[in-house]
Amino acid sequence: MEPLMRISDLKTRFHTQDGIVHAVNGISYDMHVGEVLGVVGESGCGKSVHALSILRLIPIPPGEIEAQEVWFAGRDLLKLNDSEIRQVRGREIAMVFQDPMSSLNPVYTVGFQISEALMLHKGMNKKQARERALELLNLVGIPEARKRLDNYPHQFSGGMRQRAMIAMALSCEPKLLIADEPTTALDVTIQAQIIELVIRLQEELGMAVMWITHDLGIVAEMAKNINVMYAGFIIERGSVHDIYHQTRHPYTLGLLGSLPSIDEAPGTKLISIPGLPPDLIGLPQGCPFFARCAFRAERCRLERPVLEEAGSPGHTVACWRWQEIDAEKLRKAVGGAL
């Protein structure tokens, strides 16, 4: 089946005074219609930048986006001109951002901001757009939506604002929704509600969802496939089952091991990954995870590993020693350091 989106060798760099920051370093993957993809990784690993690069929302300069192709629904997004890419934004790919407090414009009512996209892309008049905005607010579960249409963002709570943002993103029935850490700024109960909402809407509307987060718990709940990113590379990719139960990359193992679990025997130590991610200005020649890896070997320092199939189909990992790695060994290897 033709994928909805095919990214090949996407690279994003920023030219700064200190040098060139390599934020995304040649990532490739496919996304299918209706797929839910989780993108995980720690801060600064290029999760958000790669999503912004897809929509070309990176300021150029200082940014620079380069790719073999970013194929989406039949065309290369990087080859579109200004007005064509604007037609894609919002209408075909919509985005929800991290901070609900600042992603709504304080001077306009929520209803106006939702109808704006509708008037822009669907050519609706004010009244139609308002009616549709009302439906959307109902859809995302805002109580007394008719009253709430004329509220200003400061009259909404954080969770409600994020719902309004989702309503805005869904307004033009996009084929792909990119959610960039939409629950990070919310507390746990609201977080659960938002996740539930997005899962429900995804099933109802059949759109693809890319959920960017640093929380592995969230993606386990909702995603079909997971990309694990590190220093601008995808270092492991596979289905949720592959990533959680057949983990092959020491970094992913470390991430999973750092989560406390209810099932574990009391006294089991959490795994922590020592050190910091590498400086994106001067990336190491070999594996980007080399300096922090408990399994490092000479080859890892010299040669950068490429994604290769590991075990099951669709499960790929960028590590030279993936066959030798499992959780027990990692626990032993780092256990002494703890």
Next chain:
Amino acid sequence: MSTQLPEVEVLTDFAVREHRSLWLDAWRRLKASRTAMLGLVIVAVFLLSAVGAHFFWNYDPKMDLDYNAKLRAPNLVSTPEKPTIHIFGTDKLGRDIFTRVVHGGWNSLRVGLVAVGISLIIGCLLGLFAGFFESFDMNFKEKLVLMSGLGLALGLLPAWIARQWFQVLLFGGLGAASVLLEKKLAHFKLTRLLFALAGMLLGGVSGLLVAPLVGLVCAVVGLMIGILLAKPVNGKAFSSITMRIMDIILSFPSYLLAIAIVAFLGPGLEKGMIAIGVVGIPIYARLARSAVLSVSQKEYVLASQSVGEGHGRILFKHVLPNILSPIIVQATMGLASAILSAAALGFLGLGAIPPEPEWGAMLGDSYKFLSSGAWWAVLFPGLAIVFSVLGFNLLGDGLRDALDPKMRAK
């Protein structure tokens, strides 16, 4: 004994409160501040009296002369020796000072409003664009407009030298060409030389039609313009060039610059407005730019981009409304200083042309008679200046508090 039912308390969501807009909110806070209301009343009195006097009170300054009543002290009752009532007294030509203060208000406030209007509109637009294009790169159309505009503006110089106004269009075209050919000439090393030659030809050939010497001068000017227009400027460069020009204007003492501009344009109320307006531009440009820079980083700007909105919509619909409050405050305060500047120009004889009443000019006319005891001729126009400036300043202060988002919770 009857059992009393407990009163049913209607619980409402605490977040739902009376629906009111930003401006209504600000107005409420403004009303609560006594000093701001005092300022508003003063401003309203001056504005109403000035507008009322202009439209409903005929006064011809050229015919207003009364040699029998020169420099008369204020008198409130009619006596046989002094049959006419002058509540503010009269000046050296026997003109009633009250009449002139009220009519002078029309001129002074008009200068203030128009001057602030000039600096507000030009300054804000420059600041908006400068701030916006610092974070967003210009697209093709914007570059085209900018470079042809720049070409037209620079073309004014050779056009003025040769008195051939069509040259403006030639250089405008050269600016547009630099954008249109940018991609094709990307790998061509001698773009600057090419454009220098083109500019030299454009200026030189059309100048030769007038006279050989004119042709030579225009060729030199055209060459320099060609060099400037060769590479289209990007957003960052546009921003820094604009702001450096603003810095240059700011580096002059404002009164001196205003006087210099009036000296260049010639005296007169309208010229005064332009001079004061031009001097005020950089203040608004800087204010707008810094506000735009901070608003551009907000997530809602990114969000509006991700919905597919274009630069124009983002700038005017999302950024501009969010930077309005500091600009409104500055404009109100700016009115006060524009009125002061107008009075200063008038005092020096560079503002209103004589018989026309204007507060500063009235002071300038009468201060010589202070030593002969005619305090009223100076006091009343002086008080008018003081109170109008005070009124606008109080109002501006109040507005600053009212529009401050940190106060919004109250």
